[in-house]
Amino acid sequence: MAAAVGLRPASGGGCSKGVEKVKKRKRLGRGVAVVGAGMSAFGMFPEKNSKDLFVEAFQEMTASVDKGFDPRDIEALYLGNFTNDFFVHQAHWGPIIADLIGLVPKPATRTEGACASSALAFREGVFAIASGFYDVVLVGGLEEMSKRTTEAVAEGLALATVPYEGQAGFTFPGVFGAVATAYFDKYGASRDHLMDITIKSHRNAPLNPKAQFKATIRDIMDAKVEKARQKGTALPPWEDEKAFLRDPRANPVVAWPMHLYDCCPISDGASCMLLVAEDIAARFTDEPVVVAGLGQGSGRGLHACSDLTYFEATRQAAREAYDVAGLGPEDIQFAEVHDCFSIAELLHIEDLGFFKPGRGFHAVAEGATRLNGIKPINTSGGLKCKGHPVGATGVSQLYEVWTQLRYTAGKRQIPIGDLHTGGAHNLGGTGGTCTFTILERK
């Protein structure tokens, strides 16, 4: 026999064509529910370290479990952290945090995927439960960035670019600036379209008590006008928010076309979630939020992409998550996406399938992604305004989705009556690691 039973004989050269691939739909071995979530305030906190921030997140998570829980039931910790080694000269955060909250000698594992580090922790926690090995797992992330100079933080974050990018003088804002020029060239968008994203994020953030920047662009303009009035200097001539954002004195260039208000800030923060097997979720809550789908992808550097107007890793993550969930982009009612830079939000809402490639900026201009739009994006204020303590961000995005699904988002609650499905997209490096996770209220 030339071919094994059940295998199709080779139809011609090339190893990949020899055997028909069996496409297996990916499934969790058993259901996983989120029954508690917490995050510290995000911002710059000179008087707090990573442990203090994690305690804040852990205490809020503990209080959020509807029927309460015993911390001794936690069987393992998965913790995302990117660059504390560099920022605060301390590595090996898994056992430090496990000891802090009384988990020792239970296992603690640190995950690193640049700015997607805690989405990877979440994913490992989900798999640990889905495999049947554990029933109750804590996942989270932390990052302590503000104690270094801006230059040192930029240098630390740039550890996650690909080598050729760094050597050519690219910074993170520079990489996304280059992506923006490619997008502008292909689709005819402009800086004005990115301003719609910035203005929207700044409208959502004041409604989020944990956000780093709780001011709208209009608030910031009014404060500057008031300051000029008090000092008796010439009043700024801005007629609207975009005029303010176009003014290079108010909004200086960082890496053209990325300006100050296109970029997320330097932040400290922590986040965590309690995951349990779905079949025991009723012990913790009568309203479990379950992991409907999750996906992860990887990508290459700028020079190895033939088209810079999308992230291959995000598309892969989305395909995988939709496949697991049996859902499509039209089923995701709202999402948190990784808006480290304004242009990034635009690419993500297209890569996740919410809008067609090259149409995202029109949808944003029409208000589709606002809190009251058809597809609210970054109701938390996003990385831009909520803050981006990189290792904590992934789980903090899921915290926002969980909070919205439980109708506990207060003033930023999405104003529709049947919220049941939301997504969170996290990106690491220059698109090297991307995840998409879909949560569903049962």
Add this chain to the structure above:
Amino acid sequence: MQERPFSDVSFEKYLDEDKLMGSRCRQCGVLYVPPRPICTRCHATDMTWEKVAVEGRLRAFTCIAVGPPFMTAQGFNRDNPYCTGVVELAEGTRLDARIEGVDAKNPAAITVGQPLRARFVHHADAPRKTTLVFQPC
């Protein structure tokens, strides 16, 4: 003469000799610049070196006002930004590279698609001894 390994070190040594070299997969024909030891399309490891012309077109760029320490050491800052970008070579592969001969203070005048040609710049003290710097041609 023994063939150099298809590595970053070999790539940089060739740059020191004023040559831009890539690896071409003998199985499926794809060209990689910088070189790769494994073809990411067909997974073959049967590569051959190929010299690549140092001309192409600008595909994406940025003008950086706040650069990394090695760029600020060269005098670049908010008042003196620099341009860097992604250049598509004639063979279709792309490189990240510094772009000179353009006005980084006036990025609106820099256009995606414009033709560029590179020269080899040798440094005494930089992350890499030789870099390709592109400029309009």
